[in-house]
């Protein structure tokens with residue numbers, strides 16, 4: 001079994017604050033973290049490897065600092081970590097990102113062998129687009145299973161998997177041939193603590209570098225220039241003003257509030 | 267297998283606004299009509315027509331409603347293989363139709379299905395896709411669609427354009443726009459599409475479906491939402507929020523922490539990873555007001571918040587701030603309202 005997980009390093013969105021005077025994000029001191037959804041994808045793949053054997057590779061496209069997120073995946077038990085980093089990717093939108101990751105993944109297949117299961121997070125918490133996974137799956141022309149909450153069965157010999165996903169109305173269980181592409185929910189599993197030998201092994205594992213020098217790329221599909229969407233402007237949302245604070249005892253407050261609510265009473 | 271055809275690279279050949287009408291078992295999603303309503307406003311600026319497109323086992327009966335909300339044409343693709351949503355056949359069929367008819371703008375609801383579908387179709391069409399837009403306008407100079415969306419969990423807004431590629435694609439969450447029927451609806455034209463696809467060609471099979479009874483609550487239907495957070499303390503305490511909601515003719519909801527603690531089902535979560543709502547009245551009880559919660563409710567007309575902590579960020583967006591223990595305050599409020607109701611009806 002070979003699993004490949006697309007992981008992203010993101011600023012911890014819950015700690016990003018806005019400077020309303022300048023209309024910009026305050027990013028100083030905001031830690032960069034592994035996008036929370038991918039942690040669950042790594043956990044799932046590693047558990048599967050422990051059960052049926054094989055290996056787990058992780059790939060990120062990003063700046064050199066993104067190695068931190070890759071190292072975190074290694075310490076969770078991933079076997080190989082790849083950083084795809086190059087100037088040509090700067091400013092990529094989701095279409096260009098899925099292209100870059102597709103080519104990076106093809107290189108990993110060339111180096112490490114065929115992949116049976118591809119994983120991505122449901123969405124990245126900085127951009128929240130949830131498009132990159134579906135984009136890569138489409139480029140590979142393999143079945144896509146979004147919102148994965150349970151990997152019921154994986155059969156590498158017979159090349160199929162049974163998986164449960166969330167839908168608008170509940171859940172559905174599907175059978176898909178492998179290779180297939182999964183985007184995962186946080187409820188897929190509970191993260192576990194890695195045993196010490198894995199941590200030691202992770203510290204010794206080198207992160208492999210990919211760039212336009214060793215990956216074949218069509219430059220006409222890379223970076224800002226070849227991204228169909230462009231950011232025209234960015235601004236901070238209009239801030240609502242804090243309104244009236246009601247005063248008095250609990251009884252007084254209930255009376256005042258009930259008057260405000262009276263027009264709504266059915 | 268479906269041959270999706272070859273996309274026309276000349277952007278000047280693309281015209282009209284198209285909306286994907288999502289349905290499950292023949293039941294259309296409200297968000298599709300919200301998008302048709304928005305499309306009317308955009309079409310007026312562009313002086314163009316509006317088309318709806320739907321794929322399923324049986325969808326023709328939705329035409330009437332699509333026309334009511336503004337579609338001039340309704341393209342349908344009906345076949346047994348489309349009884350249940352599956353990414354690959356829907357992606358290929360829809361891509362084929364879009365390549366054939368060349369809409370300038372294509373809008374899809376940001377539901378689980380719509381998100382799954384839009385990302386794959388945009389990749390097939392090699393065009394831009396802007397997710398979860400909350401505002402859409404036509405740039406009067408260029409005629410481009412300007413799509414504004416929150417990023418970084420709502421801390422920042424970005425206006426995105428797709429200047430050179432067509433169609434300009436965008437998803438919108440349910441409840442962001444309002445669905446308003448046309449005053450004088452006209453009967454449109456129904457156009458049937460076909461594809462050559464057999465069940466044997468589709469590799470993914472659905473083995474089992476579990477419909478959860480709470481699964482499809484649409485919070486955006488309600489004018490009043492009473493929401494609770496971790497501060498409500500227990501699942502039982504949510505009963506009082508339900509009672510309050512009943513009195514006000516609304517419904518109840520919760521923060522993500524309330525969902526995680528099992529007080530509220532996920533289907534009733536408000537916020538970045540839940541539903542976006544803009545009711546006339548939003549009452550927040552024991553909710554701190556994390557940015558991911560605020561993005562889902564801060565455009566409500568009136569916000570009343572109850573929190574023990576006077577510095578809770580929820581107060582920064584509230585019309586009325588009540589610094590009090592919600593567990594004491596809500597029962598008192600319910601009593602008051604019941605009394606007032608008696609006076610009102612006497």
Ligand SMILES: Cc1cc2nc3c(=O)[nH]c(=O)nc-3n(C[C@H](O)[C@H](O)[C@H](O)COP(=O)(O)OP(=O)(O)OC[C@H]3O[C@@H](n4cnc5c(N)ncnc54)[C@H](O)[C@@H]3O)c2cc1C
Pocket residue numbers: 014125494495496497498520521522523524535536537538539540541551552553554555556557558559562572573574575578590591592593
């Ligand atoms: C990627 C991501 C996505 C997220 N998406 C969402 C989302 O969609 N929706 C969402 O809501 N959150 C979301 N969150 C979580 C969010 O960051 C907060 O953790 C969450 O909203 C907090 O919920 P809360 O306000 O109920 O709990 P807390 O933040 O713990 O606040 C509880 C509040 O209750 C008050 N309180 C306690 N007891 C009482 C009492 N007796 N009476 C009155 N007040 C009381 C406290 O003062 C406190 O302010 C997301 C987070 C991440 C990282």
Ligand SMILES: Nc1ncnc2c1ncn2[C@@H]1O[C@H](COP(=O)(O)O)[C@@H](O)[C@H]1O
Pocket residue numbers: 006007008035037038059060061062094097101119120121122123124125127128129130131132133
């Ligand atoms: N630069 C990247 N490198 C690796 N994986 C990525 C990258 N961007 C997005 N992904 C993957 O795609 C998922 C969805 O991202 P997004 O489309 O940005 O919401 C993420 O959870 C990651 O698994």
